[in-house]
Amino acid sequence: MSGYILEVLQSILAIILAPGLVGLVRWFKARLQNRRGAPPWQPYFELVKLFGKEMVVSTNASWIFHAAPYLVFASAISVTLLIPLIAVPLPFDSIGDLILVVYLLLVGTFFLSLAGLDPGTAFGGMGASREMTVAAIAEPTIAVAIFGLAIGAGSTNLGRIVAATLVNPGVTISPGHLLAFAALFIVTLAETGRLPVDNPSTHLELTMIHEAMILEYSGRYLALMEWASWLKLLIFFTLLSNLFVPWGLALVLTPAALAIAVMTLVLKLVFFAAVIAVMETRIAKLRLFRVPELLGVSFVLALLAVTSSFLLK
C-alpha cells in the first residue's frame, strides 16, 4: 500500500520539479551568455499566467484539438509512474516496463502531431511532419538503447535493470552501457526538442519543430502542453541518470532513504541541466536534412550497445 502512495507522490514530485528544471536550464544558459536571465522559478509564474488566460480556438479545430493537451499531459504523467524516479522496485513494475514506457511516449508524440495538423495551419502541418521524421528514428532508438541494458539485466523491467546495475557495479563502464548512454543522450536531445535538433526558444519557421505544433494553443491548453514537454525533459534526464548511475535510489521505503533519493535526484537533474545548457550555448542547430544522420548515428550506437551486451553475456 505504501508503495502505491509512493508512486503517486513520485508523480507529483516530478510534476512539481519539471518547470523548475526547465527554468534552471534557461537560467544557466542566460548566465553562460552573459545575461542576467529570468530566475529559475519563472516557468511556474508562466504556468499560473497561462492558466488564467482566455483561450482562443480556431474554428477549424476538431475534438482532437481539445483532447490533445489532456492526452499528452496524461501520457507524460503515466510515464512518471513507471520510471525509477526515487525508489526501486516500484509496485507498478508488474504492469509496465520498457516497452510500455516507449509506447506511452509515442502516444504523446502521436497526439501532439495530430494536434499540430488539426487546425489546418501551415506551421502546424510543417511541425508535425518534422516531428514525425525525428520520432521515426528516435523512438526505436530509445527502445533499442534501453534494450541493450535489459539484456544484461535479463529483464525489460526498468526496476530490475536498475537493481542489476546496483548489484554489479563494474557493468557501468562496460561498452554496452556506455554506448547505450551515448545513444540515449542523443535521443534525449531529439525527443525533448533541444539543440541541435530543435530550438525551444524560437518561433522562426525555418527552425521550429515542437513550437510549430503547439503554435495554435493558448491559455490553459498551452499551459498543459508546455508542462507536458517539460515533464518529458525530466523523464529523460531521470532515465539517463537513474538507469546508468543508479546510486542514491532508495531501496527501502524509509524516510531517510527517500530523502537521500530526492536529494540525489535533484543533484543529478541539476548536473544534466548544466550539461544541456553548456551544449546549447556551444553548438548550433543542425540543418533539418542532417538530423536523420545524427539520429542514424544514435541508432547505430544503440545497435552496437545491444550487440555488445548480447554477445558478451
Add this chain to the structure above:
Amino acid sequence: MNDYVFSQLSTLGSSIVLIFGILLLWRRSVSAYISSFRWQSIVLTCVLALIAYLGHDPELYLVAGFMFILKALVLPHYLNQMRIRLGVTREIDPYVNNASSLILAGALVLLAYVITRPLMQISSLPTRNGIPLAMGLIFVGLFVILSRKKAVTQIVGFLVLENGVVLLAALATYGIPLIVEIGVFLDVLMGFLVMQVLVYRIQDTFESIDVNQLNQLKH
C-alpha cells in the same frame, strides 16, 4: 577480477576505435576524416599499450610506439598537406548517402559479429570480446572505400582498414611476430606514399580528385 577489468577495458577501447571509424560515414568534411583517423590511431595505441601491459607482452609496446609515430603523427601530417594542397573540403554526394551509410554500418557490425562467433568461441583470451569490433572496423573501412568518391577519403578508408587489421591481430593473438609487424608498417607507409604521389598526379591531370572522373578506361 583482473581478467574482467582487462576484458572490459579492451572492449571499451575497441568500441571507441570502431566508433571513430563509423564517424567517417557521418561527417562530411575531409579534415574531420583526418582527425577521426588521427584520434582513432591514438586510441588504438592506447589499446595496444593496455594489452601489452595487462597481457604481459612487451613486444606490443614497440608496435604501439610505431603505430603512434606512423599513424598518429606522420600520416595525418601528410594527409593534411594533401588536403591543403588539393583544396578539397567536403565529400558531397557519396554513392551511398550518409544516413543509409550509418544504418549499413550497423548491419556490417552485426555481420562481423556473426562471422566471428566461431573465433570467440575457441579463444580463451580476455580480449576476445573485442574481435567482432575489429572485424566490424575492417568491414566499415572497406565500405568507406567503396562508397566514397574523393580519392583522399578512399585513402583514409584504406588506413582505417589497416587499423582494423592491426586491432584484430592485437586482440586475437596479442600481436603477430614483430618482424612481420614491422614489415606491415613499412608496407603501409610506402603504400601511402605511392597513393599520395598518385593523388597529386590525378589532381594535376584531371583537375579534380573525384574518382568518378576516372572513367576514361572502358572496354
Add this chain to the structure above:
Amino acid sequence: MTFFILLLPPVIASILALLVYPYRAFVGWVNAALGLVSLAAALSFAYQAVASGTLTASTIQNAPTFGVVIDSLGLVDVLRADSLSALLMVCITGVGAMTLFLSPGLWHDQHYTQAQLRQYQIFFNLFLASMLLAVSANNVGLMWVAVEATTIFSAFIIPLKLSKTSIEASWKYILICSVGIALAFTGTVLSYFDFVTLSGRAENALNWTVLLQTAPQLHPEVIRIAFIFLLIGYGTKAGIAPMHTWLPDAHSESPAPLSAAMSGVLLAVALYAILRWKIVVDAALGSSYTNNLLLGLGTLSIIIASFSMVLSKNYKRLLAYSSIEHTGLTCIGLALGPLGIFAALLHMLNHSIAKSMLFLLTGRILHHYNTTEISKISGLLKAMPLTAGLFATGILAIIGLPPFGIFISEFLLLKAGFSNGYAWLMGFILALLAVAFVVLLRVLNKMLYGNPPADISAEEPDRTQGALLFLSVTGLVVLGITLPAPLATLLNQCVVIIAH
C-alpha cells in the same frame, strides 16, 4: 647460399640504377646480365629439386628444402625452396631476364626520357626482387610483405608515361590491390590466431612448414573463414573475378615490359600464394571446400573475361582479359585433383612464356603505330614482318592451337575435368574458350593483313631486339611437342606437394 645469388642481383641492379645519375645505357645492360645470374640460380634450385627424385607424402616436409636459418633475428627457416618454389623461380627469372633484355632504354630505344628510364630500372628490379622473395619465403607473413611490395613497386612505373589513362589505371591498381592485400593479411592473422589458440605463440608460427604440420588440428570453422579472406585477398592480385577490375587497366596502360612481367609472372606469384594456403587448408579441411571455391571463381573469371574480350577495342586490354581467362583456367585446374594440378602448373608455365612474349610484341607495335586501338592497326605483315610473324605465333599459341604448349596443358586440364565428373562444366568452358579463340583470331586477321595506314613507315626498327623473342617461341614449341623429363619430374613433385 644460392638464395643470395637468386635474390641479390635484382637488388644490386636497382641500387646501381639509383646511383647512376643521369641514366646511362650501360645500366640497362648490366641489369640484364644480372637478370641472367638470377636465372642461373633459379635453374640450380630446379636442378637440385629434380635430382632428388620422386617425392612421397612422407618426405615432403624434409626434402627438398634448402632452408636458411637466420638465428640472429630469432627467425628460423625464413627462406625455403621446394619444387613448387623452384618452378615459380624459373618462371620469374626467365620472364624477368627476357623483359630486362627488352626493357626501354636498351637497343636505341628513344621513347622514354632519361629520368623515366632510371625510374623504370630502379623499380622494375625491386619488383622482380620482391616477387622472388615472395616465392622463397617460408614465413607466410614475409610472403605477404613481399606480395604487397610488388604492388607498391609496380605502381610506381605503371604511369611511366603520364597521361589521364595511365594515372587512372595506376590509382585503381594500387587501391584495389592494397585493399585485397589487406584482406589477405586478415586471413593470415586469422590462421595465426587459430594456430596460437592451439599451441601458444611461437616465433616460427607463421612458417608454412609449421602450419602444414599442425594443419590437421586447426579448427575447421576458423580456417574456413580465413581461407575466404585469403582467396579474396590474393585473388585480387591474381586477377580472379570479381576482383579483377584493375587488371585490364593496369596491364594495358603500363609500359610493355612491365605488362609482360605482370601478366606473365605476377599473376602466377599470386596464384602461388593461394596455392600455399590451399595446401594448408586442405590438410585441415579436406580438399572439397577449396576446390569448390576455386571452381566457382575460376568459372566466373572465364565467363567475364570471354565476354569482355568480345567487347574490347584495345589490343592490350584484349590480352589482359585473356590473362584473366587463363588465370581462371588455372584455378579450375587446381581444383581438379592431381592430373588437374599437373595441367594447371604446366599451363601457368606456358602462359607465362606466351603472354610475356605477346606483351613485349605489343610494345613494339605500339611504338611503331602509336595507337592501342585495334581498328587503327592493319597491315602488320607489311609494316613489321618480324613482329607480325612473332605476334601471330603468340596469338596462335595463346588460343590453344598445337604445336604450342598451351594446347597440351588445356587438353590435360579438360581431360582432368572430364575424369572428375565435371563434363558439363568442361563443355561450358570449351564453349567460352571457343569465344576467345574466335575473338583473338578475328583481331589477328584485322591487324595482320591489309595495308598499313599511310603514315606508318614500313621500316621495322630494332630487329635484333625482336629476334630475342624467338627464344620464347622455341620454348613454347618444345613444350608443345614434348614434355622434357626434368620438367615432368619437377611438376610431379609439385603435384605431390599440393595434393598428397
